[in-house]
Amino acid sequence: MSFYTSITGLKASQTSLDVISHNLANAETTGFKKSGTQFADVITGSSYDNPRMTTGIGVTVEAIRQNFTLGPIEQTGSALDMAITGNGFFTTRSEQTGNTLYTRNGSFNVDGGGFISDGSGNRLQVFPVDATGAVTSTATLADAHIPATNAAGAAFAGATVDTQGEVTATYADGTNTVIGVVSLADFVSPTGLKQVGSSNWEATGLSGTASYGQPGADQYGGLLSGALERSNVDTTEELVGLITAQRNFQANAKAIDTATQIGQTIINLRT
Template identity: 60%
Template sequence: MSFYTSLSGLRNAQTDLGVIAHNIANAETTGFKKSDTEFSDLVAGGRSADPRLTVGIGAQVSSIKQNFKLGATEQTGSTTDLAINGDGFFAIRGAENNKTAFTRNGAFAVDGQGFMHDGFNNRLQLYAVDANGDVIDTTTTIDAQIPQANGAGAELSGISIGKNGLLSASYVDGSVEPVGRVALVSFIAPTGLRQLGNSQWESTGLSGDPTYGMPGIGRYGNVLSGALERSNVDLAEEMVGLITAQRNFQANAKAVDTATQLSQTILNLRS
């Protein structure tokens, strides 16, 4: 039994090493959230067994839990780079598959049609606003598209995004027109989100349905233009975890070696 007990430890240590390696590999990935491996023990015994004689039979990975603490904010100077000072997520919708995903990576750009996208043809979602910048409908979102000219025919000269998420377009005739307000999303249990890669997530039954809201209200947080949220990976912490996982792997390997020696000794006695 000691072989299989130590084998479970070896497998768990290998999983832990893989999770730590993934964290380290994404230490510079914008909007990345680290993961932590959690374990639980296994025992051999039933309800009628003497609890004083319960035998442990190893451990198992109970979960690989995502850590959504805020990463450091880096100033970039680009207006279309956005960071969230709070718990919210940006909502992005695929231009081709119309599928909505959620991200903390606010590295957006504007394409030739005026759409703000993330580089993978996923468009930032906004609330439609009136001429005064007030939200018209909070039940639906629209793709962020910046008109390249206003009603008078004046060309676009620049854009600005306030802390409340209001996206405004400036034109060469001096006029400023509101385009929309950034829609943010929160979840009752963000650790239940499914990772899609590219610092994107989708909702699951564990995370609960997305709750849409506006920047500057409640837990969603403010939008910071000209900044990006860096990965929340702490390299020093990961290196300590890496050493611990390596020692755990070595200890379990030594236990397997010791069990092998004991078995060999017993076989030699019988012969």
């Protein structure tokens, strides 16, 4: 029995090492959120067993839980770089699959078609506005699109985003046009979001459906333009956890070695 108990300990320690290694590898990934491993003991027995004689049979990984604490904010100076100072996720739409994605990585640029998109081509989602720049609907999302020219035929010159999420396009004739307001998403249980890579998440039954709102309103954080949120991985903390996981692995390996020696001793006594 001790062999199997120690093997569960080895597997649990290996999982912990894998999670910590993933955190360390993404210490410089914009918008990355670290994860932590949670363990639970495994008990064997039935309702007829004496509770004073309960025997444990090892450990299991109960969950790998994501940590959504705010990471350090880094100034970049790029007008379309955005950082959320509080709760919420940027909402993007994959042009290839049509899937809705959520991210804390606010590094956006204007692509060749005039759409504001991330490095993977996912288009930023905004609330539509009227001619005065007022939001017309918070139940509808649209791709953030900047026309190449305005009504007067002036060429696009640049874009800015303010703390309230208004995306303003500037044209060569000096006129400004609000094309939309950045839509932020929030969830009842963000730890239930599914990681899909590139600092993106998808909603699941565990996270609940997204609720949308404007930056700075209700539970949604504000926006900082010209800044990005860095990874929330604390390298020192992860290295300490790495040493702890290594020690746990060595201890379980030693337990297997001890059980082997005891078994060998018993065999020698019989011979």
